[in-house]
Amino acid sequence: MIVAERKPMEAVASLVAPYERILVVGCGECVTVCMAGGEKEVEVMASALRLMRGKEGRPVTVETETVQRQCEPEYLVPLDKKAEAAEVILSMGCGVGVQFLAERFAQRWVVPALDTKFAGGVREAGVWEERCGLCGDCVLHLTGGICPVIRCSKSLLNGPCGGSHGGNCEIKRETRCAWQLIYDRLKGLGRLELLTPVLPPKDWSTARDGGPRQVVREDARL
Amino acid sequence: MAEGFEPKIVAFSCYYCAYAAADVAGSMRLEYPAAVRVVELPCSGKIDPVLLLRAFEEGADGVYVAGCLEGDCHFQRGNLRAKKRVARVKALLDEIGLGGDRLEMFNLSGSMGPRFAEIAREMTERVRRLGPSPIRERLSARGEAAGTNPGREGDLP
Known part of the structure; x- marks a missing residue:
């Protein structure tokens, strides 16, 4: 999932400060699961904004709506009426959601309430951790299902570096060394031969530099 | 402190203890x-951050959640969950300038x-000591506090 975190309230308040009619839009997907922008968080945000503005003596009208997915235009259609009535739309979706809202509601100012952090998963209840660097050229079949691109602090493809201490990383001491994890897993599975070939420099042309990437499925197009 | 200030406090209280x-x-x-106005909950773990905030929105000067003694929750961990939620909302109240001191968690037995x-x-x-909530003051100034505005449901009596 895409993991996000609420911006400080002061920052959010400043984004909507000039407006009196705010529409807060949540998303029912990733940000619901990472407890940053689902229905509950939307109601808390709306209440917090009303309290902040009430305290300042500048009451504000806050409408709320949580859509199934902000990143798909058809799910934004039901927002049309509320968006029309609002002066500003505060998206509690990830960065993708914010942009789809801005595209749909071209005449409305759209601002983000969240900082989008990474593609990751639930490490334990209440803890989310990054797992994928979205590089566009997966190497997990060579590394025992442990991604060196994102889990090694230096994204080394032929690690570990000299900074691996007792199985931990020299950049962040509490982080496990990805290459130690890879070695241990491959050894356990009897697949250490996978580490013999030296991997060539990574082709980063599939990664995020060079503008937005697209995936096109002709069979799915209308 | 405001002259003759009579606070309004909402006590979300667990059915099994408080x-x-x-x-x-x-x-x-x-x-x-x-x-103190008591609101019954089936367990302090039923408390939701938005309920706490709504109480302040409706003009409460203070809010507390009263749950079972730690280790004694009828639903095992409801009071521990409530404790964490209250801590998070206290931090949010500090963030929005209302002050986390207006909210507290207490534990007691039946x-x-x-x-x-x-x-x-x-x-x-x-x-x-903290004085009236600025929200209540604003509501009063607009004649909306204490149930004087029929358009608002759930105003504090």
Whole structure:
């Protein structure tokens, strides 16, 4: 999932400060699961904004709506009426959601309430951790299902570096060394031969530099 | 502190402890401040951050959640969950400038009637020191507080 975190309230308040009619839009997907922008968080945000503005003596009208997915235009259609009535739309979706809202509601100012952090998963209840660097050229079949691109602090493809201490990383001491994890897993599975070939420099042309990437499925197009 | 300030405090109380303790306090003829309005919850773990915030939106000067003693929750961990949620909302109240001190979590058992009354006094005194919530002051200025605005549901009586 895409993991996000609420911006400080002061920052959010400043984004909507000039407006009196705010529409807060949540998303029912990733940000619901990472407890940053689902229905509950939307109601808390709306209440917090009303309290902040009430305290300042500048009451504000806050409408709320949580859509199934902000990143798909058809799910934004039901927002049309509320968006029309609002002066500003505060998206509690990830960065993708914010942009789809801005595209749909071209005449409305759209601002983000969240900082989008990474593609990751639930490490334990209440803890989310990054797992994928979205590089566009997966190497997990060579590394025992442990991604060196994102889990090694230096994204080394032929690690570990000299900074691996007792199985931990020299950049962040509490982080496990990805290459130690890879070695241990491959050894356990009897697949250490996978580490013999030296991997060539990574082709980063599939990664995020060079503008937005697209995936096109002709069979799915209308 | 505002002149003649009578705080309004909402006490979200667990059915299995604080709510029963309030009954015990009543049976014992114990006096506690009329500032406290008790709202019954099936467990303190039922409390939701938005409920706490809504109480402030409707003009409460202080809010507290009263759950079972730690280790004694009827649903095992409801009071521990409530404790964490209250801590998070306290931080949010600090962030938005209302002040986390206006919110608190207390633990007691169903037999602790005197403690219920003591908590009510303790919280009332604290809120008196903090003064009226700026939200309540604004609502009063607009004639919206204390149920004078029929358009708002759930205003504090």
